Amino acid sequence: xxxxxxxxxxIACAKATGLISEWVKRGDEVRVLATQSALxxxxxxxxxxxxxxxxxxxxxxxxxxxxxxxxxxxxDDVVLCPATANTLNKLAAGIADxxxxxxxxxxxxLAKPMTVVPAMNSMMWQYPATQxxxxxxxxxxxxxxxxxxxxxxxxxxxxxxxPEVADILNxxxxxx
Numbered sequence: 001x002x003x004x005x006x007x008x009x010x011i012a013c014a015k016a017t018g019l020i021s022e023w024v025k026r027g028d029e030v031r032v033l034a035t036q037s038a039l040x041x042x043x044x045x046x047x048x049x050x051x052x053x054x055x056x057x058x059x060x061x062x063x064x065x066x067x068x069x070x071x072x073x074x075x076d077d078v079v080l081c082p083a084t085a086n087t088l089n090k091l092a093a094g095i096a097d098x099x100x101x102x103x104x105x106x107x108x109x110l111a112k113p114m115t116v117v118p119a120m121n122s123m124m125w126q127y128p129a130t131q132x133x134x135x136x137x138x139x140x141x142x143x144x145x146x147x148x149x150x151x152x153x154x155x156x157x158x159x160x161x162x163p164e165v166a167d168i169l170n171x172x173x174x175x176x
Contacts, residue, residue, distance in 0.1 A: 002029045002077075005079050006081070007042070008086070008087040010119045012162040019081060020050040034056070059103075077114070080104070082117060113176060118130075147159055
């Protein structure tokens with residue numbers, strides 16, 4: 001199986017690296033695509049080391065202008081984990097202004113399984129625009145694995161926590 005793992009900027013990026021590791025242990029191939037904000041939470045060397053492949057970070061990188069199209073075709077599935085409120089709202093609005101959103105929009109037309117795993121503070125999760133974006137993405141056939149209630153990175157407790165890696169893997173296995 002070939003997975004395209006998209007990461008947007010959240011403290012949950014550290015936890016999401018476990019998904020990459022588990023796929024590689026299974027013998028799957030993983031290409032990681034990370035926003036600049038994701039790289040503030042987890043380093044490029046970590047993502048390359050875990051995936052054993054170059055990480056996509058810039059849609060305008062010299063010599064790689066069409067990689068967002070090529071990697072979209074290469075992947076068997078697309079997983080956005082963690083998905084921030086910002087990224088969810090951009091996807092629902094059709095905004096393609098970085099490597100993640102541009103690649104997501106290119107991949108959507110290929111009718112591959114696409115899954116979003118949100119992770120954010122409860123207030124951000126409950127914000128009307130975020131909930132509207134979730135509903136819009138679902139109406140387009142995107143699988144949404146809802147966040148769970150629990151301890152959040154900010155010290156609060158509530159909805160918005162990214163599920164555990166084993167639970168994400170089980171969810172993804174049921175979506176195929």
